[in-house]
Amino acid sequence: MAVTSVTSADGKSLTITIEGRFDFSAHQAFRGAYEKVSPVPSEISVDMKGTTYLDSSALGMLLLLRDHSGGDSSNINLVGCNEDIRKILNISNFEQLFKIV
Numbered sequence: 001m002a003v004t005s006v007t008s009a010d011g012k013s014l015t016i017t018i019e020g021r022f023d024f025s026a027h028q029a030f031r032g033a034y035e036k037v038s039p040v041p042s043e044i045s046v047d048m049k050g051t052t053y054l055d056s057s058a059l060g061m062l063l064l065l066r067d068h069s070g071g072d073s074s075n076i077n078l079v080g081c082n083e084d085i086r087k088i089l090n091i092s093n094f095e096q097l098f099k100i101v
Contacts, residue, residue, distance in 0.1 A: 001020040003026055003032075004016070004017045005017070005033035011037075015045045016033045016045070018050065020051070021051075023054075048085060051081070054084075059088075
């Protein structure tokens with residue numbers, strides 16, 4: 001599991017990339033990827049092209065990211081989800097909370 005993040009030059013967007021398993025072991029790294037970015041970017045993308053597994057703690061972490069970035073007014077894209085991860089997100093009704101691309 002590896003979590004990396006890159007902020008755009010203008011600071012308006014943040015991309016968090018998750019490689020491997022996205023579970024509780026990623027909690028600290030995932031929070032660290034966005035909590036120290038100030039001000040909060042207006043757009044956040046979570047790149048899951050390399051994510052192989054997603055569990056309920058990962059869903060909770062995504063909700064914490066959403067709350068941190070403005071709740072209902074947040075602009076968060078979940079990008080590159082494979083079929084299994086997309087199925088979990090859909091069952092959890094996350095398409096109502098995030099833009100799944």
